[in-house]
Amino acid sequence: MWRYVTSLLCLFVVAGSALGQTADTAVANDTITYEKTYGLRLGIDLASIARTALDNEYTGFQIMGDYRLTEDWYIAGELGTESIDRETNQIDFETSGSFLKAGADYNFYGNWLDLDNMIYAGFRAGASNYSQTLDRFDYYQDNDFFQPASQFPGLKTTGLTSIWAEVQAGLKVEVLNNIYMTLNVQLKVMVSEDQPEGFDSLYVPGFGRTYDTNAIGVGYSYGISYRIPFYKK
Amino acid sequence: MIIIFTDRNNELIRKPVESLQVIERDSETPAPLNEMGAQTLTAVDSIAIPLRIESGTTQYFFQRTLNGTQNRDAINFSYTVGEEYINRACGFKAIYTNLSAEQEAETPPEQWIRVVNVRNPSVTSNQDIHVEIRH
Numbered sequence: 536m537w538r539y540v541t542s543l544l545c546l547f548v549v550a551g552s553a554l555g556q557t558a559d560t561a562v563a564n565d566t567i568t569y570e571k572t573y574g575l576r577l578g579i580d581l582a583s584i585a586r587t588a589l590d591n592e593y594t595g596f597q598i599m600g601d602y603r604l605t606e607d608w609y610i611a612g613e614l615g616t617e618s619i620d621r622e623t624n625q626i627d628f629e630t631s632g633s634f635l636k637a638g639a640d641y642n643f644y645g646n647w648l649d650l651d652n653m654i655y656a657g658f659r660a661g662a663s664n665y666s667q668t669l670d671r672f673d674y675y676q677d678n679d680f681f682q683p684a685s686q687f688p689g690l691k692t693t694g695l696t697s698i699w700a701e702v703q704a705g706l707k708v709e710v711l712n713n714i715y716m717t718l719n720v721q722l723k724v725m726v727s728e729d730q731p732e733g734f735d736s737l738y739v740p741g742f743g744r745t746y747d748t749n750a751i752g753v754g755y756s757y758g759i760s761y762r763i764p765f766y767k768k
Numbered sequence: 769m770i771i772i773f774t775d776r777n778n779e780l781i782r783k784p785v786e787s788l789q790v791i792e793r794d795s796e797t798p799a800p801l802n803e804m805g806a807q808t809l810t811a812v813d814s815i816a817i818p819l820r821i822e823s824g825t826t827q828y829f830f831q832r833t834l835n836g837t838q839n840r841d842a843i844n845f846s847y848t849v850g851e852e853y854i855n856r857a858c859g860f861k862a863i864y865t866n867l868s869a870e871q872e873a874e875t876p877p878e879q880w881i882r883v884v885n886v887r888n889p890s891v892t893s894n895q896d897i898h899v900e901i902r903h
Contacts, residue, residue: 625859674821674851675858677894678800680792683821683862686851734853747855 569649570767573603576707578717578760583615585757594618595740599717599758601640611657612637613756617740626672626737632665634741636701653707661701661723663741666693667731692731697739699723699752707760715760723752769845769864769891771899772814776882779902782813786834790817793827793842816894821849821862830901832880841881842872845899847891864891869899 583595597615604610618631638659644652668691674683705719723742728750730736738744743752775781787810790799798807801815809815820826824847829840847864854861867889871881883902891898 623856623859625857672851672860675854675861676818677803677816678805678818680797680799680818681820681822686860733851735856737856747857 571603571606571651572713572762572764573766573768574713574762574764576601576603576715576760576762578715578758580613580615580756580758582755582757583617592619592621597756597758599756599760607642609640609642609655610638611640612659613741615741619738621738622671624673625675627670628737629668629670630665630736630738630740631667632663632695632740634661634663634665634739636661636741638701640703651709655703655705655707657703657705657719659701659703661699661741663697663739665695665697665736665740666691667695667734667736667738668692669731669734690731690734692734695729695731695736697728697736697742698726699739699742700726705756713762713764715762717756717758717760719756721752721754721756723754725750725752769819769867769898770814770816770894770896771901772897773812774900774902776902779885779900783903784811784813785832785903786810787832788812788815789831789833790815791829791831791840793829799828814897819845819847819862819864819891824848830881832903834880839878839880841874841879843881843884843901844870844872846870847889852892865889867891867898 577598577600580597580599583597587594595615595617597613599613601609601611613636616633620629636659638657640655640657642653642655644654646652669688671685671687673685701721701723703719703721705717707715707717710716725742728736736745743754773783773785775783787808789808790801791797792799799817800807801809801817826845827842829842831838831840845867847867850863850865851860852863867886869884869886871884881901881903885900886898887900888896888898
């Protein structure tokens with residue numbers, strides 16, 4: 536029994552001295568801090584380019600950027616154009632315009648070592664300037680006793696402006712040095728919406744389709760960005 | 769357009785028509801008289817009939833059948849057509865303003881309708897009474 540106890544003690548002493556040695560060297564290593572790169576990240580939205588190719592009613596292009604302020608805070612924004620030429624049963628319409636979104640992103644992700652990825656939440660104020668054309672409509676009728684032909688007013692309303700608030704949640708992952716893939720989903724609430732006279736804004740560039748019964752909009756983005764490194768801190 | 773039938777002597781009293789068809793003049797087809805699309809109604813004191821959208825006039829024969837005898841009276845409705853946006857799914861509906869109704873004269877006069885009176889010249893919903901026919 537005692538034999539075992541003494542051997543255990545020996546083991547502790549040996550282990551303890553070994554630990555002491557590693558601790559000594561680790562103190563020196565602890566002074567290494569991983570510097571974060573600060574810079575301007577600019578990118579393009581691939582989702583709107585893909586939709587332009589796949590959806591013949593849609594044309595869109597969007598650039599996005601962010602600038603690092605602190606370790607976790609970034610000022611961020613998007614700038615783009617969208618147009619849609621949609622045909623439905625009762626109405627054909629076209630909406631075309633540009634939009635700007637500005638706000639900030641906050642990174643929740645604790646990076647290991649020198650990694651610099653983001654799982655973030657962001658907020659934006661969005662504004663869009665657009666025009667909408669009513670190309671065609673069919674009268675809505677209780678019965679089809681009289682069948683009037685489709686109407687083609689071609690009525691264009693320009694200078695429409697809408698403003699909304701938006702929250703985003705997403706990822707920014709560094710796939711190569713300074714090259715990032717970005718993915719996010721967006722939830723929006725319309726704050727102020729211009730309507731063409733005697734009609735509705737059915738689509739707002741940057742906001743997406745509108746709903747008759749509420750002011751909610753949704754969106755997503757998938758893009759690639761390059762970070763122009765300015766300095767490390 | 770909503771039409772009600774009232775007593776020839778007292779417009780406050782509804783007076784049903786024994787059997788009624790309303791025939792559009794150009795196509796000679798009976799118009800739907802209610803939401804179900806019935807073309808003939810008996811003992812009816814109110815009907816809803818459509819108006820032409822593309823022209824500002826619609827001409828109808830109001831054909832009453834009483835004891836097997838048919839009597840046709842012609843009424844011409846004229847109005848201004850406009851449209852009103854409803855929502856994304858339905859789009860636009862037609863609205864009619866400046867409605868007037870005129871009964872055509874007959875020779876010899878054998879008219880069952882005595883007076884046609886526009887109560888509301890703006891036909892914007894199916895909740896109002898627009899025309900009153902006294903007989």
